[in-house]
Each structure stands twice: as C-alpha cells, then as structure tokens.
Amino acid sequence: MALxxxxxxxxxxxxxxxxxxxxxxxxxxxxxFGNAASRTHAYGWHAEAAVEDSRETIAxxxxxxxxKEIVFTSGATESDNLAxxxxxxxxxxxxxxxxxxxxxxxxxxxxxxxxEKEGYTVTYVNAGADGLVNPADIEAAITDKxxxxxxxxxxxxxxTIQPIGEIGAITRKRGVLFHCDAVQGFGxxxxxxxxxxxxxxxxxxxxxxxxxxxxxxYVRRSxxxxxxxxxxxxxxHERGNRSGTLNVPGIVGFAKAVSIFKQDGVAEAExxxxxxxxxxxxxxxxxxxxxxxxxxxxxxxxxxxxxxxxVEGEGLMMAIKDVAVSSGSACTSASLEPSYVLRSMGxxxxxxxxSIRFGLGRFNTEEEVDYVAELVIGKVKRLRxxxxxxxxxxxGIDIKSIQWAAH
Amino acid sequence: xxxxxxxxxxxxxPRNVGTLDKDDPSxxxxxxxxxxxxxxxxxxxxxxxxxxxxxxxxxxxGCGSAIASSSLATEWxxxxxxxxxxxxxxxxxxxxxxxxxxxxHCSVLAEDAIKSAIEDYxxxxxxxxxxxxxxxxxxxxxxxxxx
Numbered sequence: 001m002a003l004x005x006x007x008x009x010x011x012x013x014x015x016x017x018x019x020x021x022x023x024x025x026x027x028x029x030x031x032x033f034g035n036a037a038s039r040t041h042a043y044g045w046h047a048e049a050a051v052e053d054s055r056e057t058i059a060x061x062x063x064x065x066x067x068k069e070i071v072f073t074s075g076a077t078e079s080d081n082l083a084x085x086x087x088x089x090x091x092x093x094x095x096x097x098x099x100x101x102x103x104x105x106x107x108x109x110x111x112x113x114x115x116e117k118e119g120y121t122v123t124y125v126n127a128g129a130d131g132l133v134n135p136a137d138i139e140a141a142i143t144d145k146x147x148x149x150x151x152x153x154x155x156x157x158x159x160t161i162q163p164i165g166e167i168g169a170i171t172r173k174r175g176v177l178f179h180c181d182a183v184q185g186f187g188x189x190x191x192x193x194x195x196x197x198x199x200x201x202x203x204x205x206x207x208x209x210x211x212x213x214x215x216x217x218y219v220r221r222s223x224x225x226x227x228x229x230x231x232x233x234x235x236x237h238e239r240g241n242r243s244g245t246l247n248v249p250g251i252v253g254f255a256k257a258v259s260i261f262k263q264d265g266v267a268e269a270e271x272x273x274x275x276x277x278x279x280x281x282x283x284x285x286x287x288x289x290x291x292x293x294x295x296x297x298x299x300x301x302x303x304x305x306x307x308x309x310x311v312e313g314e315g316l317m318m319a320i321k322d323v324a325v326s327s328g329s330a331c332t333s334a335s336l337e338p339s340y341v342l343r344s345m346g347x348x349x350x351x352x353x354x355s356i357r358f359g360l361g362r363f364n365t366e367e368e369v370d371y372v373a374e375l376v377i378g379k380v381k382r383l384r385x386x387x388x389x390x391x392x393x394x395x396g397i398d399i400k401s402i403q404w405a406a407h
Numbered sequence: 408x409x410x411x412x413x414x415x416x417x418x419x420x421p422r423n424v425g426t427l428d429k430d431d432p433s434x435x436x437x438x439x440x441x442x443x444x445x446x447x448x449x450x451x452x453x454x455x456x457x458x459x460x461x462x463x464x465x466x467x468x469g470c471g472s473a474i475a476s477s478s479l480a481t482e483w484x485x486x487x488x489x490x491x492x493x494x495x496x497x498x499x500x501x502x503x504x505x506x507x508x509x510x511x512h513c514s515v516l517a518e519d520a521i522k523s524a525i526e527d528y529x530x531x532x533x534x535x536x537x538x539x540x541x542x543x544x545x546x547x548x549x550x551x552x553x554x
C-alpha cells in the first residue's frame with residue numbers, strides 16, 4: 001500500500017475518527033436529531049434513549065456503578081475544570097487544600113492556579129526522573145484541610161502511567177476525594193474507578209478515535225457520594241451538573257468508540273506496543289546518544305518520547321516533515337520555554353529542546369514505522385553533522401563544562 | 408509555522424557548513440548561544456592579510472531559522488572586509504529570510520556570531536603582535552571560542 005504523507009504519529013494530540021464511529025453517529029445528525037431534553041415527542045425520546053445507552057456503555061467500561069455517574073461535557077478541559085472547581089466550591093466549608101502534580105495537563109494546573117487566586121492552597125507534587133509520581137509523596141502532602149487530590153492516569157508527553165490504584169487507596173483511607181484525568185490513558189491501559197477508588201474521572205472521545213467536542217466526567221454517587229457546584233448555569237441538564245443541550249451525535253460516537261475498545265482494546269494495545277518497540281529499536285540500532293524520556297515499562301503502548309542529543313527538536317521536525325509528531329522544544333511553543341513536563345522531571349534543558357514525541361495509534365502500519373525510522377535516522381545524522389555540539393562531543397569535550405552565555 | 412522559500416532553501420541546502428582550524432592565526436571563531444536556550448552557533452572566518460574574509464564556515468545547533476540565519480551569514484560575509492562584515496545587522500538577516508517575529512532572536516544570534524568571530528580574530532592578532540613585541544609576556548586568551 002502506498003504511504004500517505006505526512007504520516008500521522010501524533011495520536012496523543014488527537015486521533016482520526018474511526019469510520020465505524022462515524023457510521024454510528026450519522027443518523028443522529030439528520031434523522032434522530034431530537035433534543036434529548038424534549039419530553040413531549042418521539043424525536044426527544046429517541047435522542048434521550050441513545051444518550052442513556054451511551055452513558056451505560058461508558059459507565060460500564062470504566063467500572064462505574066451506573067450511567068447516572070456520567071456527566072457529559074464538551075471535552076476533557078471542561079471535565080477537569082468542572083471536577084476541580086466544582087469540588088473545591090462545594091467542599092470549601094470542609095477545607096481549602098488541593099494536591100496535584102507538576103506534570104498534569106494545563107486544564108488541571110490552570111484550574112488549580114485559578115483556585116489559588118481565590119484563596120485555596122495547592123500543593124504541586126513533583127514526578128520523578130522517570131515521570132512517575134510517588135504515592136508516598138501524595139500521602140505526605142495530605143493535611144486536615146485537604147479536600148481533593150488530582151493525578152492523571154497517563155502523561156500526555158512522556159506516556160508514563162501513574163499508580164492510580166495506590167493513590168486511590170491512600171485518598172480513600174484518608175477521606176479525601178480523588179480526581180483522575182484519565183484522558184490519555186483510558187482505553188490504552190487498565191482503568192477501573194471501582195478497584196482504583198477513583199471518585200471523579202475526566203474522559204474525552206477524540207483521543208480514542210471518537211469525535212472532538214465531547215467528553216465526560218465520572219462523578220461517584222455512593223461511598224462516597226461526590227457533590228459538585230455546576231460551573232455552567234442554564235437548563236439544569238445532567239442532573240444539574242452541566243447545563244447545555246446534549247451533543248447527541250457526539251455522545252453516540254463517544255460510546256461507539258468505547259465499545260470498540262471494549263472489544264479490541266487489549267489486542268490493539270499489544271499491536272501498537274509492537275510497532276512502538278520496532279521504531280525504538282530501529283532508531284537505537286543506528287544512532288548513539290538517544291535517550292528515552294519517561295518510564296521504560298510503565299508507559300502508554302503508543303508513546304515514544306525520545307531526546308536526540310545535539311539536535312534541536314524543531315530543527316529535526318522541520319527535517320522530518322513527512323511525519324506529523326510533536327516536540328518539547330521551546331521553539332514549538334509560543335512561550336519559548338521548553339516542555340514544563342520534561343523540565344519538572346529534571347531533564348537537562350538541552351535534552352528537553354531535543355525531544356520528539358512519537359504517538360502511535362490504531363491506523364499506523366509496520367510500513368509506516370519502517371519509513372519513519374529510516375527518515376529520522378538519516379535526518380538526525382545530517383543535523384548532527386551541522387551541530388557544533390556533536391563535534392565537541394566527538395572530540396571528548398564536555399558541553400556542560402563550558403560557560404555558556406545565556407541569551 | 409509557515410517559513411519563506413529562502414529560509415527553507417538555506418535549511419535544506421546550508422552553505423559553508425564545516426570547521427576551520429581554530430589554531431590557525433588567520434582564523435577567528437565565534438561561539439554564541441547556549442544549549443539550554445536551544446541554539447548554539449559557531450561561526451568561523453579566515454581572514455587574509457589585507458583584512459578580507461576569504462572563507463567562512465558554520466555549525467549550528469538550533470531550529471530551522473537558526474540554521475538558515477547562520478548559513479546566510481556565512482554567505483554574506485565571504486569576500487567582505489571585516490569592517491563591512493561587522494556592520495551586518497540582524498534586521499537585514501531577518502528581512503532576507505522573512506523570519507516570523509518569534510524567530511527574530513535567531514538573526515540576533517547570527518549577528519552576534521559574526522561579531523564574536525571578528526573579535527576573536529582581532530584578539531588573536533593583537534596577542535600575536537604583542538608577542539612579537541615582547542615574547543616573554545604572551546597573553547593567553549581563554550574564551551569559549553577557543554574550544
């Protein structure tokens with residue numbers, strides 16, 4: 001099969017819609033287009049039935065007690081905002097302290113920053129050099145004022161999978177609510193709110209081959225019953241937790257995407273892991289001074305985050321424009337700061353600038369992997385020929401021993 | 408980010424990549440930037456006794472704009488007197504390559520690299536002249552550029 005360019009290997013950013021998902025969604029645009037809140041006619045009833053079925057499918061997949069625990073939202077950012085601000089506001093009589101980590105998504109970190117401005121206190125726990133959060137650090141941060149702990153299931157940059165079950169055991173024991181931003185990991189690594197003692201979980205459809213613009217927040221209804229203050233006022237949809245007309249086609253697509261994972265998820269993870277390892281091995285065989293960022297084993301099957309020493313990430317991405325990836329390099333961000341995730345893991349800034357994230361997914365093939373490996377190897381070699389740092393490295397000069405002028 | 412054709416052309420086919428002998432008295436070396444900032448440029452010039460830049464070479468660790476800026480800089484300074492080369496402004500480089508605003512610092516770095524190479528050459532020449540005048544007191548200049 002002829003390769004289609006650019007080859008998409010940025011599946012942490014988003015995934016293409018699976019055609020089976022699209023087919024499931026289509027009738028809900030034109031035929032069953034009803035408002036799920038319309039109680040007076042069949043259009044509304046059909047839409048509502050589709051939404052309730054979808055709720056059950058998603059609830060079942062994450063081990064929730066019932067579909068009533070699923071609040072549909074516009075996506076992960078809204079779910080994170082609703083979980084953190086909604087809990088903080090409801091439980092402010094109980095305490096004003098929140099614990100999270102330095103490697104969370106901005107939707108979590110910036111929600112916490114907003115709360116700090118409103119008088120809450122937030123502890124940001126550091127991840128280790130391998131991207132893993134130590135549950136003992138979470139436990140040590142808990143005070144009698146702590147109302148919420150928020151830790152992601154898997155990191156979006158380095159793919160490290162966090163010990164959610166261990167953290168959940170601690171929060172349950174200490175009587176603190178536990179929110180998990182499960183967006184990157186769910187579908188790709190085991191996630192079960194019951195056994196992991198998760199009280200709130202953010203989910204989104206577009207990372208699992210579903211449509212953009214639809215997500216969910218799991219909110220536990222018993223033991224403990226979690227209460228929220230809605231952040232969106234209006235018609236009182238979603239049991240008053242999130243007003244707004246439901247995105248019925250999106251919700252149907254979300255559930256279809258989940259049901260595909262339910263059926264094929266485990267086998268798919270194995271296949272993608274095989275492709276990821278094939279890419280990694282091919283690169284390692286031909287190039288020296290390549291470092292894996294994140295945990296070597298506890299990582300998402302499709303994630304390969306590598307630092308190519310002596311080569312700058314954006315310069316490399318420009319050279320490998322036949323493949324769509326992303327970089328932790330400053331030059332790819334508006335702020336000109338390299339990835340805060342890599343820096344908070346203690347990575348050298350030079351290596352943070354040299355990082356490339358490959359995100360493999362459902363539609364990648366072995367042929368694509370082989371093409372990308374060869375392309376990357378060739379271009380890294382070429383850019384190293386251009387790099388004064390590589391020349392120094394070859395001459396045995398320690399780059400860290402040089403007094404560089406900051407600019 | 409959309410780059411100009413000129414920038415892409417310099418990036419794909421960089422001119423004057425390489426290394427000159429830093430111990431050659433007619434060679435000046437400029438090493439600017441820092442790995443932690445994501446760009447390092449090394450620009451070297453070989454200057455004739457008449458003060459004309461006969462050859463220029465560079466190596467750059469950095470993004471496409473940094474590589475293209477240094478490639479263009481070597482192209483422009485070849486054949487110029489060191490005073491002419493020293494008068495090249497970053498804005499001229501930025502304009503020639505149509506650098507987007509967030510990449511202006513790449514052209515600043517290229518200007519710094521040219522100036523730094525010229526200073527190194529001048530410092531070496533001054534040291535040599537001093538050495539010729541009083542062989543006993545040879546000043547030893549240790550800079551990043553001497554590496």
